[in-house]
Each structure stands twice: as C-alpha cells, then as structure tokens.
Amino acid sequence: MIQHPITMAGPDEDAGDPAVVVATRPKTKRPPLYKVLLLNDDYTPMEFVVAVLERFFGMSHAQAFEIMLTVHKKGLAVVGVFSHEIAETKVAQVMDFARRHQHPLQCTMEKE
Numbered sequence: 015m016i017q018h019p020i021t022m023a024g025p026d027e028d029a030g031d032p033a034v035v036v037a038t039r040p041k042t043k044r045p046p047l048y049k050v051l052l053l054n055d056d057y058t059p060m061e062f063v064v065a066v067l068e069r070f071f072g073m074s075h076a077q078a079f080e081i082m083l084t085v086h087k088k089g090l091a092v093v094g095v096f097s098h099e100i101a102e103t104k105v106a107q108v109m110d111f112a113r114r115h116q117h118p119l120q121c122t123m124e125k126e
C-alpha cells in the first residue's frame with residue numbers, strides 16, 4: 015500500500031492517541047418480528063378454531079370468527095406478529111391444545 019509521507023498514518027500510528035476521536039453511530043437494530051400463521055384443514059371444527067383464537071390470541075368472539083372464516087376460505091391467515099420467543103410460545107400452545115383435543119390444526123411461524 016502506497017502512503018503519502020505527510021498526511022497518512024502508518025499502521026496503528028494513532029493507536030492510543032487521545033487526540034484521535036472516531037465518531038460512532040449507536041446502531042440499535044430492532045429484533046426481527048415473526049408472523050404466526052394458522053392453516054386450514056378439513057377436520058378441525060370451526061368452533062374449536064374460534065376458541066383457539068380467543069384463548070391464545072386475545073380476540074373477541076366476533077374477531078375470532080372473522081379470522082377463522084378467512085383461514086377456512088383462503089387456506090391460511092396471519093393471526094399475530096410477535097418477537098421470536100413469544101411467537102414460538104403461541105405456536106407451541108396452539109399445537110399442544112389441538113393435539114390434546116385430537117384435532118389436526120396446524121400453526122406455524124415465519125420471519126416477517
């Protein structure tokens with residue numbers, strides 16, 4: 015590497031020099047968010063899906079019914095957006111609740 019003899023510093027020439035201050039940007043990257051998706055199937059009763067949305071996603075009965083119908087018609091819907099840890103917990107809660115009631119309901123998450 016060619017350096018101008020007057021203006022450029024050699025390797026680590028400024029190291030520890032109290033007069034050299036380098037500006038830094040405090041880069042606070044927001045943590046990624048995850049969509050929780052509910053998938054349609056032919057067997058899980060509509061009322062069960064409504065109950066899931068009320069219980070685990072804090073929806074009103076009307077809201078839950080509306081989202082359930084969207085999943086039923088479109089095949090899937092986003093039912094919430096959360097941090098990785100919360101999304102993982104929601105998915106586990108839904109999958110466990112469905113399994114315990116012997117319904118094939120599927121719930122997954124994906125990075126937004």
Ligand code: TYC
Binds near residue numbers: 052063
């Ligand atoms: N398709 C189901 C039925 O007709 C209802 C259903 C809705 C199932 C949403 C799953 O995520 C779901 N009984």
